[in-house]
Amino acid sequence: SGEQATGTPYEPTPIETCCTIAWMALTVDALRLTGDPLAADELELSTYNAMLGAQHPSGSWWTYDTPMNGVREASHDTIVFQSRAGTPDLNCCSVNAPRGLGMLSEWAVMRGKDQVIINYLGPMTAEMQLFDGTPISIEQRSTYPMDGKIDIVLRPQVPISFELKVRIPGWVESARVTSADKQTRFVPGGQYWSITRQWKAGDSLQLQIDMPLRFEIGDNEMAGRMSVYRGPLLLAYDFLNNKSQTEEAPTLTTSRLARARVSIPTRTSGGEAIGRFPPWLLVDIPTDQGRWMRLCDFASAGSMGSKYASWLPATNLPPARPMPQTPRDGASVPTGTMLFTLRPTAALTDGSLHLEFSPSPDFEPLAL
Secondary structure, rough: OOOOOOOOOOOOOEEHHHHHHHOOOOOHHHHHHHHHHHHHHHHHHHHHHHHHHHHHOOOOOOOOOOOOEEEEEEEHHHHHHHEOOOOOOOHHHHHHHHHHHOHHHHHOOHHHHHHHHOOOOOOEEEEEEOOOOOEEEEEEEEEOOOEEEEEEEEEEOOOEEEEHHHHEOOOOEEEEEEEOOOEEEEEEEEEEEEEEEEEOOEEOOOEEEEEOOOEEOOOOOHHHHHEEEEOOEEEEEEEEOOOOOOOOOEEEEEEHHHEEEEEOOOOOOOOOOOOOOOOOOOEEEEOOOEEEEEEOOOOOOOOOOOOOOOEEEOOOOOOOOEEEEEEEOOOOOOOOOOOOOEEOOOOOOOOOOOOOOOOOOOOOOOOO
16 A cells, blocks of 8 residues: 555555556566465455556546545546546556556466466456466356356366366365265365366366355454455445445444345346446345345445445444564474564554464374
8 A cells, every 4th residue: 555565454554556557567477486375365355456456447537545444546537647648548547557467377376397277266268288288268157246056167278187286265164076986075275176086078077165255354443343244255335336424334243244145236127226237246234223235246336436445333243363574374384592573463552462383283282
């Protein structure tokens, strides 16, 4: 934020579109270098939320700043000093932002030695060559991220053996995978599910991912607030969707998320006019005030110029999770003197922090 790599999701300073694209480009490199599905998770979040949230649904303009709470403005209005005669709509953000769309071809499907790695889970047809030059087509039939059912069909030009790896997002507890041999398995999130076999044209597999609402607790400037997600989609309170005249969104309680009602809107849903650019997703949640609040996907919020918020006031929140910087949470550390650093957190009001060590990654009790 603030055109600097500050690493905090809480500070309400500008989130520049150019910075979002630079972050995504860096994350693509991290994915190539490490093969860590966490990097692909981050690309998915950035694509569906920050990047697409920077583009107006009409496709006619991009933002300079896509705030967590605020309004969206066209970059050619916000940074008008970059305007030039004949190209008033062109500026650093409007010409840089479309890279985020094209970048999908760099990380959606990747190739390793004797491997095909699927990172993107939405509707897709990909054409590529395998490690030995054999052409292959990969088709994904799905409405993801609105729904968690994904059918994957592989069509190599000739039967060929290789390892197929499919990303299971880190935000799911587990996914149900039915492979080409009709065996069903439950795979924990945050890893690649893999299978090595001979593949022929028409072989398929299916993923079923549950998509309950989940929340992230705010800290520091956003203490006492939470963000709500459904799958990879960040949700936001659009004041226009709620016909609200207040300065603040209603207060949420985490226990009420289980009672949410999810719908896929059209321009007129149930006789209700939604507008020219209907959101991808609508989520109605009961509030403490005895009424319902309506959230939509972050990318659609504020598309008609209204105020919106993705950090929402909440009650009965547990303390925010401290964010270690060095070493990272769960890291293996050497013997000897070690300096532990963490990002300052409003949760540590008493100045204490519980630090736990174990000789095993499973944190089994020490045998003393």
